[in-house]
Amino acid sequence: MDVTRIGLEDWRDALPSSGYEFFHDPDALSVLDDHTTADLRLYGAYKGQQSVGLLPVFVGEKSLGTTALSPPLSLGVPRLGPLITPNSPKPRKAERINRELATAVVDDLAADRRSTLFRMTCPLEYTDPRPYAWNGFTVEPQFTxxxxxxxxxxxxxxxxxxxxxxxxxxxxxxxxxxxxxxxxxxxxxxxxxxxxxxxxxxxxxxxxxxxxxxxxxxxxxxxxxxxxxxxxxxxxxxxxxxxxxxxxxxxxxxxxxxxxxxxxxxxxxxxxxxxxxxxxxxxxxxxxxxxxxxxxxxxxxxxxxxxxxxxxPYYVIESSGLEMSIAKSAYRKFSSMK
Missing domain, CATH: 3.40.630.30 (Gcn5-related N-acetyltransferase (GNAT))
Structure with missing residues (x-):
């Protein structure tokens, strides 16, 4: 499986016919990109020519370090995060896609560094956040x-x-x-x-x-x-x-x-x-x-x-540790002042 950065048109082609939320729509993502100072990175996981996973992340450079957010803050987006769309009904296939996509994105973002603030609020359809917990992130359930x-x-x-x-x-x-x-x-x-x-x-x-x-x-x-x-x-x-x-x-x-x-x-x-x-x-x-x-x-x-x-339930995944707790508090305060 290959995980690569893609553009909005490739994202549009790869988006499944169902199982995603409003802000996964490429037009909505484009507007989010226009109204945040962060850079939109779109990750696509492919088996051959077929898309099996997608993840949008907004990456910004702040005085506190790097932020990698999905969704971005201060725009009223309830959830964003990964989409896993396996071409096989076997659970182990979906688990492998999920694990490999998470690992590739964390590596590309250097999200496991102490200077990177990573936060993701996942869609309702995303039910397996374990790969992020295995990579050292905090996983907490929220509800709707x-x-x-x-x-x-x-x-x-x-x-x-x-x-x-x-x-x-x-x-x-x-x-x-x-x-x-x-x-x-x-x-x-x-x-x-x-x-x-x-x-x-x-x-x-x-x-x-x-x-x-x-x-x-x-x-x-x-x-x-x-x-x-x-x-x-x-x-x-x-x-x-x-x-x-x-x-x-x-x-x-x-x-x-x-x-x-x-x-x-x-x-x-x-x-x-x-x-x-x-x-x-x-x-x-x-x-x-x-x-x-x-x-x-x-x-x-x-x-x-x-x-x-x-x-x-849906899941909030974010950087862990005391330093990140301080950074998250400071960043949220900064974001609310914008």
Missing amino acids: YVVSLEDCDDLEDVMAGFSKSLRNEMRRYDEIDLTIDTEGIDAALRVYDDVVAQYEEYGDTAPMSRPFLRDLLSTVDDDRWRVYVARTPDGAYQSAILTLYSPDLASYWQGGVTASYEHVSVNNLLHRAILEDLVTDPELDSITGYDLVGANTERLCEYKGKFNGELS
Whole structure:
């Protein structure tokens, strides 16, 4: 097996038809590259002419040393990391590809040096981080909730496992005069303003910039995202959610600030509209799950748990050791100030 650096067009050709996340899309990677000072390195693992593994890494030089990140920080990307796509169903084949890709990338990046900060948040489909642990990196699980859409023919099927209070609120949509429609980039930028305000309430900084969001949505295909906007009969904005789509996963990415209309949570109604489209819109037929993007913050899990989603693990892999702990803390502080 050969592991080599490739360009975006080769990445596009090598990307599988499913099993990857929104930001693995080459157009999304290109926008990430434009909005970070790091250099994008795309690694491809090949057996002959066939791609069997992919890994994007953003490499930067800082005063603290080298950073090798997947995804880059401060752009709101939930997960990136490796894709393993063996041409054989045998587990040992996938394990060998995974091991050889990890070793080759670590060697090329010199990621095991004390002066290199390596951090990777892996996609949901990546279930075997052992090669990185064997190479001396720290591996920790994180979690998200994914609402299963398999065998769901309509919204009632999806809601069957929801909490009673959530089902009751969602069913009130037809009783109130609130409208929910999909809108364009201007609405997405309004969502951005909501996100900024929400982060400021907690004394934090929004995880992305307005130009990045505009460029991202202008560059990727239109069928990769939707903005669901709730408005009153006179057109007054209430709330909105920006969803992202990969071939088999929809993601609740941004938005959904707290709002109430006629004593009903507007966010619950927005999620209702998203879920209804996911099970009835033929354009979304390939999608089998709705990712609530995160189950790691206690104050949010009580609400997200009402959707009865499957608690799904993903892995964070990073440099270990006391020096790296200090470097990671300093780098995150630096990144948040950008």
